[in-house]
Amino acid sequence: MALIALRNETWGFDSNCFVCEPKNQLGLRIPFAHDDERDVVVAEFSLDATFSGAPSFVHGGVSLAILDEAQSWATIAVARKFAVTGETTSRFLRPVRLDKTYRVEARVEDQGDEKLRTTAAILDHKDRACVESEATFIVLSEAVAAEAIGQPLSEEEAKYLR
Secondary structure (H helix, E strand, O other): OOEEEEOHHHHOOOOOOOOOOOOOOOOOOOOEEEEOOOOEEEEEEOOOHHHEOOOOEEOHHHHHHHHHHHHHHHHHHOOOOOEEEEEEEEEEOOOOEOOOOEEEEEEEEEEOOOEEEEEEEEEOOOOOEEEEEEEEEEEOOHHHHHHHHOOOOOHHHHOOOO
C-alpha cells in the first residue's frame, strides 16, 4: 500500500478546516492520505473528551464531520474533482468511543461530469463499521470555486472543476 499524504497547502490557498487542518488548534487535525493501490482515502484518529456527546462517546456530529471530510478528500484524490456535499445519508451502527483509535475510509463509487457518489465508514480495531455514510457531491464550477477560496484558481486547480 502506497499512502500519499493529503495536505491543504498543496493547493496554494489557506485553509482552516475544522477536520483536517493541522494548524487549526480548535479542530480535529486528522491527517488524511490516499491509498493509491486501493484507491481510497484513509485516516486514523482518536478523540478525547473535548469532542464528546455522551460522556464516553464521540459526538455524532463530529463523526459525521469526519465522514464528510473523508468523502470530500476522496473527490479530490480519487476523482480529481473539487466538489461540495449535496446530500448525505448516514447510519450509526456502533458507538465511536473517546480515546480509542479508529480508521475512516472513503471511496468514489460513481462519477459524472457534475456529480459524484461517495461512500465512507468509520471502522473500529476489528474492522467493524461504526458509522457509514453515502453522499452525493456536486462538482464546483470555476466561479463557485474562486468564490469559495477567495482568489482565482491556477491552471492546475482548474482541471479539478466541471
